[in-house]
Amino acid sequence: MANFQDVAKQFTEFYYNQFDQDRTQLAALYRENSMLTFESASVAGAPGIVEKLTSLPFKQVKHQVATLDAQPSVDGAILILVTGALLVDEEQRPMNYSQVFQLRPDGGSYYIFNDIFKLVFG
Amino acid sequence: MLKRSSAAPRGSRNTSPSVRGGGIQKRRAGPARVDKDGDLVMDPVAAGGERKSGRGQLGGQKSRARGPGRGSGGPSRGGNAGIIKAQQAIIRGLGAKQANVLESHVTTGGTMARVDGLSSSKAASNPDGGVESLLAFLERKASGLDAKSNRAIKIKKSLKKGDSVIITASPEDIAEIQKLDNFMFAGTTLTIQPYDPSSLARSDKSEDKKKAQVSPSAQETKERLRGILATRYDAALKLLDLSALAQDEGLKQMGVFDGSTTTSKIFPALMVVCDGLFKTRQEKRDAIVSVTLADNNLADVSDVAALAQTFPDLKNLDLSRNRLEQLSSLDAWRSKLRHLSNLVLIGNPIESQLPTIKTEIMRRYPYLEVLNGVQIRTPDEIAAAVEAAKSPIPIATPDFRDVGQVGENFIRQFVVLYDNDRPQLLATFYDMQSVLSISVNMQAPRNPKNSVPIPPWASYTKHSRNLVKINNLPTQMSRMHRGSQAIQSVWATLPATRHPDLQSQPEKYLIECHPLPGLADPNNQSIRGVDGLIVTMHGEFEEQNDSTEQALRSFSRTFVLGPGAPGGPPIRVVSDMMVLRAWGPLALPRSSPIAPETPQGNPEQQKQQAIAMQLVERTGMTPNYAMLCLTETGWDLEQAFIAFTANKDKLPPDAFIAGATR
Numbered sequence: 001m002a003n004f005q006d007v008a009k010q011f012t013e014f015y016y017n018q019f020d021q022d023r024t025q026l027a028a029l030y031r032e033n034s035m036l037t038f039e040s041a042s043v044a045g046a047p048g049i050v051e052k053l054t055s056l057p058f059k060q061v062k063h064q065v066a067t068l069d070a071q072p073s074v075d076g077a078i079l080i081l082v083t084g085a086l087l088v089d090e091e092q093r094p095m096n097y098s099q100v101f102q103l104r105p106d107g108g109s110y111y112i113f114n115d116i117f118k119l120v121f122g
Numbered sequence: 123m124l125k126r127s128s129a130a131p132r133g134s135r136n137t138s139p140s141v142r143g144g145g146i147q148k149r150r151a152g153p154a155r156v157d158k159d160g161d162l163v164m165d166p167v168a169a170g171g172e173r174k175s176g177r178g179q180l181g182g183q184k185s186r187a188r189g190p191g192r193g194s195g196g197p198s199r200g201g202n203a204g205i206i207k208a209q210q211a212i213i214r215g216l217g218a219k220q221a222n223v224l225e226s227h228v229t230t231g232g233t234m235a236r237v238d239g240l241s242s243s244k245a246a247s248n249p250d251g252g253v254e255s256l257l258a259f260l261e262r263k264a265s266g267l268d269a270k271s272n273r274a275i276k277i278k279k280s281l282k283k284g285d286s287v288i289i290t291a292s293p294e295d296i297a298e299i300q301k302l303d304n305f306m307f308a309g310t311t312l313t314i315q316p317y318d319p320s321s322l323a324r325s326d327k328s329e330d331k332k333k334a335q336v337s338p339s340a341q342e343t344k345e346r347l348r349g350i351l352a353t354r355y356d357a358a359l360k361l362l363d364l365s366a367l368a369q370d371e372g373l374k375q376m377g378v379f380d381g382s383t384t385t386s387k388i389f390p391a392l393m394v395v396c397d398g399l400f401k402t403r404q405e406k407r408d409a410i411v412s413v414t415l416a417d418n419n420l421a422d423v424s425d426v427a428a429l430a431q432t433f434p435d436l437k438n439l440d441l442s443r444n445r446l447e448q449l450s451s452l453d454a455w456r457s458k459l460r461h462l463s464n465l466v467l468i469g470n471p472i473e474s475q476l477p478t479i480k481t482e483i484m485r486r487y488p489y490l491e492v493l494n495g496v497q498i499r500t501p502d503e504i505a506a507a508v509e510a511a512k513s514p515i516p517i518a519t520p521d522f523r524d525v526g527q528v529g530e531n532f533i534r535q536f537v538v539l540y541d542n543d544r545p546q547l548l549a550t551f552y553d554m555q556s557v558l559s560i561s562v563n564m565q566a567p568r569n570p571k572n573s574v575p576i577p578p579w580a581s582y583t584k585h586s587r588n589l590v591k592i593n594n595l596p597t598q599m600s601r602m603h604r605g606s607q608a609i610q611s612v613w614a615t616l617p618a619t620r621h622p623d624l625q626s627q628p629e630k631y632l633i634e635c636h637p638l639p640g641l642a643d644p645n646n647q648s649i650r651g652v653d654g655l656i657v658t659m660h661g662e663f664e665e666q667n668d669s670t671e672q673a674l675r676s677f678s679r680t681f682v683l684g685p686g687a688p689g690g691p692p693i694r695v696v697s698d699m700m701v702l703r704a705w706g707p708l709a710l711p712r713s714s715p716i717a718p719e720t721p722q723g724n725p726e727q728q729k730q731q732a733i734a735m736q737l738v739e740r741t742g743m744t745p746n747y748a749m750l751c752l753t754e755t756g757w758d759l760e761q762a763f764i765a766f767t768a769n770k771d772k773l774p775p776d777a778f779i780a781g782a783t784r
Contacts, residue, residue: 005589005598037636067561067588071602071697073682081680081699083563094567098678098701100658102638118632120660120678120708 004078007110008070011103012082015112016063023053023061029112037116049115062087064094076105077113086119096120233339234290234317235300241285243308252308253282257289259307264298275299278339288317292339293377318387346376347395355410362410364392364426365440366417386425393428403435412438416469420444422451430458437461443469449479456486457629463504464492485707503571522635524731525745528693529635529655532683537621541663544613548606551683553690558603558612558698561588566676566703576704577665577673581617609698618666632660632708637746638682639776653744653779654684654696662705674705733759738779741766747777 002010018026030036030046036053037043043052065084073079080101085094102114237256245252257277264275275298279290291299296316303314350372354363367373373388400406413436415426420441423429429436436459446452446467465487467473476483476494484490484498491499524530532551539547562582586592587601603609622630638656658680665673679700686694730752736759737748743766755761 003595005595009589035636037634040634042636065590066565067563067701068590069559069561069587069699069701070589071557071559071699073697079680079682079697079699081561081678081701083561083566083678083701083703085565085567093569096566096703096706098658098660100656100680102656114636114638114656116634116636116656116658118634118658118660118678120632120676 004072005070007103008068008078008080011078011101011110012065012068012080015101016065019053020062023056024050026050026053030115031106031111031113034112035114036112037114039118058088060089063097073102078103078110083120233293233296233343234288235296236315236317237287237289238285238313238315239307239310240287240312243310245308251282253280253287256287256307260289260299260302263302263305264295290340293343297377316387318390343376343391344395344398346372347392348399351392351395351399360409360411361438362396362413364389364418365414368419369417389426390428393432396432406433407435411436412440412464414440414442416440416442416444416466418444420446420451422446422454424454427454430455434458435461438464440466441470442466446470446472448472448475449482452486453626456626460487461489462487463489465490466494468494522633523637523727524635525637525653525655525735527731528683529657532655532681532693533633533657533659534624536681537624541619541621545610548610548613549691551691551693551695552606552609552698553686553694554605555687556604556606556609556695556698558609559587559601559700560585560612561699561701562586563588563701563703566706568704568706572706574674574705575671577667577669577671577675579702581615582702585612585616619663620666621661621663630661630708634658637744639744639746653746654682657681657683660708662708676703676705676708677701678703730757733757737762737766741770742778743773744777744779747773 015026015029018029027046027050030049032045034046034049035042035044036049038052038056041052043049063084063086065082067081067083069081071079078101080103082099082101084097084099086097087094097117097119099118100114100116101112103110104113237260240246240252240256243252243256245255248255257280261275261277265273273294275291275295277289277291277295277299281288289296289299300314300316302312305312350370351362353372355361356363367388396406396410400409410433413429413433415429418426420426421444423441423446439459439462447470449472451472465483467476472479473494480493480498483493489504491497491501491504522529535550536547539550560582562579564579585601587598589598592598592601603612624631635655635657638654658678660676660678662674662676665675667673677700679698681695681699682697683693684696686692730749734745734748734752737743737752738745740763741748743751748762751766752759752762755765
């Protein structure tokens with residue numbers, strides 16, 4: 001199996017592509033015990049998480065990943081910290097964000113166990 | 123709520139106000155206006171428009187006046203008699219609302235005192251705890267003191283609070299009673315101090331509301347203060363003039379200064395009266411744009427701290443001719459009054475420091491446009507900053523869900539130790555398995571306004587493990603540091619830092635904390651792992667270097683905390699990931715731009731955590747499950763325990779803390 005750095009890179013690439021194209025399709029990455037904390041609002045479980053992501057007040061969105069770091073965690077889990085810029089709708093000014101994922105292995109692939117998103121301005 | 127547009131008369135319009143000495147207005151009772159909900163209506167707009175003629179719109183949204191200052195040393199007090207009359211009428215009109223809340227706790231300094239010592243007296247064994255005999259003693263002794271007038275001292279109210287007895291009486295009587303300080307009573311020495319009504323109002327609101335009766339003297343005091351405020355309010359300028367309070371004849375006559383010139387007692391009382399005049403924050407914004415506190419002999423603003431609570435959206439503030447020496451003299455308002463647009467500090471020792479502290483002042487007051495009459499930002503710049511603060515995604519206050527204060531304690535120690543003693547930090551929280559990595563984000567977008575010079579990244583780039591850039595596996599691995607020793611060797615090469623003080627500058631941090639189940643158990647007792655915390659922290663630090671320039675950086679740092687292995691720290695850092703970027707201020711939460719939440723979380727959360735920990739102790743459930751269980755039972759510990767007992771056999775194994783006895 002690929003090393004955890006590669007998993008982290010592939011995952012973030014896939015995640016943000018999917019998010020930017022059609023975030024309603026992200027459900028497959030979460031499970032019942034997943035937890036999303038988006039701007040300090042916490043939602044548990046894939047259906048609730050996708051509902052939350054879908055209801056965010058923007059249509060067009062583009063993530064630009066600036067940094068990505070990953071550390072191996074317990075039982076094959078991977079801790080990922082991403083920072084980057086977010087461009088939303090007509091907004092010209094990119095916003096700094098920081099996002100932490102904890103991925104857990106599940107039958108040959110990974111799912112998102114924790115997802116903590118926060119805007120941090122610069 | 124609908125308000126009647128035609129204001130009913132308040133007081134008799136055609137008679138001149140009855141004047142008590144020193145221009146203090148006595149309020150006449152007029153018919154109170156009631157809205158359709160039955161609430162009394164306070165309507166400064168209508169009141170002002172009705173009373174004034176040709177002096178500008180009181181209710182206008184835009185302030186005509188720049189308020190205090192413009193370099194001229196602040197506005198002068200006063201106005202012509204007609205205007206004053208109008209203002210008095212306005213305030214009287216406002217007063218018609220009869221703020222019920224106020225009734226219960228407005229008294230000024232001088233009508234209450236706190237008596238200590240009863241609990242250690244012989245009288246404490248009386249059926250009533252000795253209160254009755256204490257009161258009788260005080261009345262008798264105090265009456266005796268005033269031998270000339272032979273006046274009977276009367277205590278109107280008493281309230282036992284813990285070991286103290288709070289007594290209420292007329293200002294004259296309280297003054298007499300205070301002379302009994304250090305008198306012997308039933309074998310003990312009594313301590314009698316003035317009692318601050320505003321602290322009573324804040325800390326014991328509900329209790330106070332229930333128990334306190336409005337004494338005629340409290341009502342009288344409130345009327346007097348309202349009258350004094352009336353003479354000091356300029357409706358046209360929307361200016362409340364609180365300058366030179368110690369010289370105010372009206373206040374002097376009320377005896378609130380006790381011979382000294384302190385504003386500490388009277389100011390909170392004035393603010394409570396102001397609060398009572400307005401129903402909403404919007405009404406305050408509409409009525410009062412500027413305040414002057416000039417000539418109050420203030421060495422710092424702690425005596426007048428209440429201003430920020432009462433008028434959080436104040437635009438113009440004049441502090442001329444006080445004794446403010448340094449920026450910390452304003453700390454009682456730290457992270458408050460953030461909407462200030464014009465600040466006047468003329469005639470204070472702090473003036474000489476303005477060149478060096480200007481930046482910090484601008485940071486404290488993001489909308490500040492004019493400082494001591496000098497423009498420091500253009501309206502365009504402020505508009506840009508306001509625009510920057512708007513985000514398509516609402517910025518929320520941090521979500522800090524700690525377990526047993528582990529996260530909070532960690533953060534508090536981390537910030538201090540990282541700056542001062544990194545080896546000690548490692549010994550306290552890191553062990554052989556802790557992992558550290560650092561990345562540098564050099565392309566983080568910055569608002570052009572914040573384009574302070576970026577200090578060189580050299581010390582960090584050689585450690586940067588940004589996987590977007592670093593593709594070589596050996597390099598990737600070599601920049602992940604496992605174990606205290608490896609981490610120390612990295613930290614030793616990083617520049618010394620100074621993080622803002624967490625306690626006094628919470629606005630410089632955004633810290634979140636969440637329980638994290640299923641970490642590896644270092645004691646190998648549980649296959650499923652044990653609970654930990656994931657802490658995300660965003661903030662800034664100042665780098666200590668040889669250059670004279672201030673070197674600021676912003677960071678985002680994520681920690682995973684878990685229980686330590688035997689022989690090691692009890693709580694350990696499992697993972698520590700840091701990303702650095704060019705400095706920029708944090709986004710302010712949109713919901714409460716005034717007071718960013720401190721990392722401790724709100725009191726409600728703290729209470730819930732405490733309850734959850736009790737349930738954890740009783741049941742052996744994990745904090746997560748305990749919270750779940752409590753959420754479903756309305757945070758009633760007993761109900762939760764019953765629910766737990768009924769269902770514990772159905773709970774999955776991971777609902778329990780490993781090794782806990784059930």
